[in-house]
Every structure is written in structure tokens, then in C-alpha cells.
Amino acid sequence: MIAWLNRLVDVVEEDLAQELDVAGLAARSGTTEHHLRRMFSSLAGMPLSEYVRRRRMTLAAADVVAGGDLLGVAVRHGYGSAEAFGRAFRAVHGVSPGQARRDGGPLRTQPRLRFRLTVEGASAMDVRLVTTPAFRLVGHAARVPLVHHGVNPAIQQHVAALDPQEHVRLRALGDTEPRGLLAVSTDLDPDRREGSELTYLHGVAVSDAVEVPEDLDVVAVDAGSWAVFRAAGAYPDALQAVWAATATEWFPSNPWRLRPGPEVVAVLDRADDFRTATVELWLPVEGA
Template structure:
């Protein structure tokens, strides 16, 4: 399966670069995927963030180097990207529970985090409803951008919306969203990674509505080019299954654009959808 081979190619690049500077763009390139989507895909499937995985693999290799040779601790630290022996020692102790110098002693217990490999897993006992939407016009959106830590996204984003409800911003978006309906992506929008790029630790979450006029005071504009979208009901379920179940077998690739969470008004069914930019293979 092409998808499986590409994901493992990305892991090969990481493994071969643990003692060098790792370029996240090159990881995504090996997977034939955007940085934004690869980072989310990796953490969704593996259960650990990309940066944390790299950190664990480097510190696993560092422990092997220390035990197998008389290499200086500072040289090991530099080899695996640490600027000082102190920062390396703290990171090493956090993972292994002992200091690098203690790791030289016979009989000490260390923790090895093995390399991840992606394999086919038998799933799909529950169907995933979806549809394909082709929007042949630019999506012009007005709203506000907020930083979100990737590891806390599922908790942080509802908090952002609760705050928007309390301070009146959500009502302002509702009033704007029904002024001039144009397509099926009407409603309150949460754009995940407005620059279509994501750092491993943090991304921008843009809260807004489709709006063709000039963005009101206090808001900023966001324009997303015409694209094809795979649309899934139920945002939470879609996020949980998108990367591990739908993408590998869909015949589509992820486009280098952000995903959009769309929350509709009362009585609309479904109440919310996840819009995912895609390209046919």
C-alpha cells in the first residue's frame, strides 16, 4: 500500500537523522504529505507527538552510546542536538530515571523506546459516512486566530468557544454567518492551522465565519483557495478516525490546506462537520 510505504519512508528519514538536525519539511516530504497533516496524522496514529517520539529515540540511542563506549557525556549531548551537558542530563534523567554518568554503571535499569513502524491493522467494522464537495471559489473568512498547544487541542478548543460565548464574540459570528448564505459551508468555522502548517507543539486555531465583505474591526481576514473537500459528520469522531482509517484506503491525498470544523445552527443535521481538503491520487 502506497500510504503505508510513504509513512515508513518518513520514519526511515527520522531514524537515519537522529544524530543530525531533523528537518520537519523533509519528514513530511518523505511521506508525500504537508507538515500540517503529517504532524497530526503521526500523533493520531501513534499516540505520541512527533517531537516527543524523536526525543525518546534520541535519548534511547544516547543511552546505548554511553553504555557501549567511553565517549564523553558532552560529546553524546552534542551528537543528539543538546547545547549543553546540563540540558542533556535533565532530558536523559526525565526519560531514564538516572543521570547519564550513572548509566555507565553495571546493572542499572534504562528505558529503550523502540522505533515505530506502521503496519496494516484490521479495522472498519463501523462505517464512516462522508461526501465530497467541490468548491470552485475562494473561501473568504473573517474571525480571530488563537494559539493552541497540539497536545491539549481537544480540551483547549472547547474552552476557546466557551470564552467566545461569554464575551459576545460567538454571537457576533452568528449574526455575520447568516447575512449572505453561499454554499454548504455556512455556520461557525474553526480553521485548524490557518497557515496550512503546524509546529509539533502549537498551531493556530482560527475562529470565524465565511464573509465576503471587509473583515469587521477587531477581526482579520483569511482566504482559502478553491479546493475539493471530504466532509464528515461529527467532528470528534472524524478527527479520531480520519488519519488511521479513511485516508489510507480512500484514494485521496491530503491537500496542503487547513481542515475546517463547521458548526451549524439549530435544527441542522448533522450539528457539525469536519471539512478535510483532499486531492485525488
């Protein structure tokens, strides 16, 4: 996987002005665009699209300060107009091209990335592999922004607005794995950009034998394999640490890759104030 990611960085550098064919590169590397984008964002700490934009603007800044024609600079770096270039430039550097030319900065440089293998895994990960038939996730859904660290206020508000008896009703409906009340994330941005919208569903998993009430939202899930990681401790910190470790430790060491599908957190046990919990993280996977 490290070789795939470094080849991806090389391809980005070969022509920053061109649209990046991530799907083609993934196919030639024997993996999928979904998995490659997810691993890049997890390990680089930023989406691939953001890295490309920062690298473009790093090189473009030198042309701007050197006094090149702004439209010519824009076109050379992949933008169709000086206005679009100016917006991207300001988003990265915090100043307009004109201000950067006049004052020489401030300019924010994005170094070229290079992924390296480091020795990890001093602590064993608690994981099991499960193959499930098709099932449905049912409950109450809402569109919320993606938050990488800490509590997600939009999700917290969504769940808190439910009547306590609704949790009891949902639990009674669930009849298959993943068991218990579930936090489901689906329709995620391929690059996992902070603040991008996703569909969050608070609910349970049911088989075809269950008649689902009409007032509940439904997410159909195809048959397939799952990697199930257990996390225990401070919530949501312990869960987010395990989520990160799947990219840095588990996937590079195992012949599995992520496939499209919902990502599910099953709450097995929790404190009354939810400050600590034992949970399972269900990630859809396929053989590499």
C-alpha cells in the same frame, strides 16, 4: 501510506544524530511533508520530532550508563553541548545523565515503531468531497494551546466571553460554505504537538461580496478541495473520534492527501448544553 511511514522510521534509524530531511523523503515517496507529518502523528500518537528525540535518548541511555564521556555521548547523539543533551535526557527519562549513571535508572525506553495495516472500516464514514472558490473566514480569533482529547478550556473561555448577540451578527454575515457558526483551527504546528499554539477563530465563511466589519479577524482561504466528514453524538468525543478515523481509515483507503490550510468544524445542530451535536469536519485535501 503504511510503506511511506515505515520508510520514514527506517530513515530515522539510519542516523539518529542527523537532521531528518522529511521534505526530501516525502517528495521521493510521492507525497508531501505536510501530509506525512500529519499521518505520522495521528497514527503514532506522538509528533515525529518527539519520536526522534525519544529514540535518540533510548540509545544514548546505554552509552551514559556504560560510563562514556558525557560530552562525547552528547555529540555522538546530535547535541552540541552537554547542557543541551542533559535537558533532552531529563525530559525523556526524568533524571539527569549523572543520576542515571549513578543509579542505573530509571530509564524510559522508546521501542522502534513499525506500522502495520489492520482491517478497519466496519462502520461507514459519512463523507463528501467539495471544491470551493476562494472565500474568507471571519470572526473572533485567539491563540490557544492544542488539546487532543476532551474540551479545550481556552477555546471554551474564548467563545463564552462573546456577547450572545455577536453569534447572531456573525450568522447574518455568513453567505457561503461551510455554513453556520464555525470553529476554525489554523497556523497549526506541523507535528500537532499537544500544547503547541494554534490560531482559533470563532466565526463564519463569507464570499467576496460581503463587506466585513473592521472589528472582525479575517483568514483568507484559497480555492481548493475539501473532504467533509459528518459526526453526530456526544460532543466533542464524536468529533474527535471521526478526526482520528480520517487518519486510520479514510486517507489510507482513498487517493487524497491533506494540503496546508485551515481545519474547520461547522456546527449543524446541537443541544442547549452542547453535550451532543451534529457537526461537519472540513479538511483541506488534494489529489495524491
